[in-house]
Amino acid sequence: MSLDNVVEDIRDEARARAEEIREDGEQRADEIIEEAEADAEELLEARETDVERQVEQEREQALSSAKLEAKQKRLEARRDVLQDVRGQVEDELASLSGDRRETLTRSLLDDAADEFDGGDVVVHGRAADKALIEDILEDYDGYAFGDSYDCLGGVVVESTQSRVRVNNTFDSVLEGVWEDNLKEVSSRLFDQ
Template sequence: MGLERVIDEIVSSGEEKRRTIISEGEKERQRIVAASRKEAESGARTIETDTERKISLMRQQALSSAELEAKKRILREQNEKLSSVREEVLRDISSRSSAELKPMLEKLAKMATNGLSGGVIHCRKQDEAAIATPPKFRKQPDLKASGGLIAESEDGSYRMDLTFEALIEDVWNRNVRQIYEILFGGA
C-alpha cells in the first residue's frame, strides 16, 4: 500500500500542478486578450479620430476650393461686364456724327496743339471738316481710330494721342474703382 499511496500522491500532486498551470495559463490568456482588446479599441479610436480629422480637412478644402472657384467666376463675369460697358461707351461715342462731335474735336485740337508752334493733326477723314486747323498746323485725315485726333510736332518728336480709345483708356484707368462701384454696388 505504500507504493500506491506514493503514486497517488505523485498523481495528485501532478494533477494539482496541472490545474494550477492551466488556471494560470487561462488567467494569462484572459489578461492578454483583455490587453489586446483594449489596444485594438484604442487603435480603432485613433483611426476613427484621424479619419474624422482627415474628412473634416478634406471637406474644408473642398469648400475653400469651391468658394475660390465661385469668386474667380464672379470676377471673370465682372471683368466681362466692365469690358462690355467700356466697348459700349466707345461704340456710342464713335457712332456720333461729325457735327455732334465738332465741339469735342475742337476742344481736343486746342488741347493737343497748346504749346506747339506747329505740326500735324491726324484725324479721321469724316471728321476733317469738323476740326478748325490752328495756325501753323495742317490736318491729315489718316487716323485709323474710332475718332478723336493725334497732334504731332512738325519734326515728329512730340505726339499727343487724343483718340477716343486713348481717352477712354485714361478715364477708365483713373476711375475704374468708381465704375466698379456703380456697376456692382461697392468694393
C-alpha cells in the first residue's frame, strides 16, 4: 500500500467522521430546535393562561367596582330623598297654624308640666308662637314665657328652682319619631 493510499484512506475516514459529526450536529440541532419550540409553545400557553386570568380578574374588579359605585349612588339618592321628605315634614310643622298648632303646643306643654311639682317654671318657645304660648300659660300657675327658642314649634320647659329641663319641641318629637320609623318610611318610599 502506498502512501497515497494511506493518505486517501485517512481522508476518507476523516470525511466519514466529519459527515458523522455533521449529521450528529444537525440531529442535535434539530433536537434543540424541537425542545426550544416545545418550550416556547408551553411558555406561550402559560402566558396566554396568565393573560386570560388577569383579564378575567380585571373584569371582575371592574364589575365589582361598578356595582359598588352603583350601590353608593343608590344610597346617596335614597339619603337625598329621605332628607327631602324630612325637610317637607319640618316645613309642614313650622307652618302649622290655628287650632292644630294650639292643640299640639298645649299637649306638649301638658306632657312637660308632669315633670314639675309647682314653683316657678319658665317656658321657652318659638318667637312667632309667643302670643299663643302666653295664652296657654294663663291656665298654669307659676308658669311664664321666657326667651324665644329656635325651633319649629312646641316648648322647652325648665324650673327656676331645680335643674330640670324638658325639651318638648316639634323638633325633638320629630327626631324621636323619625328615628323610630326611619326603616318603615324607607320601606314605603323605596318598596323594599
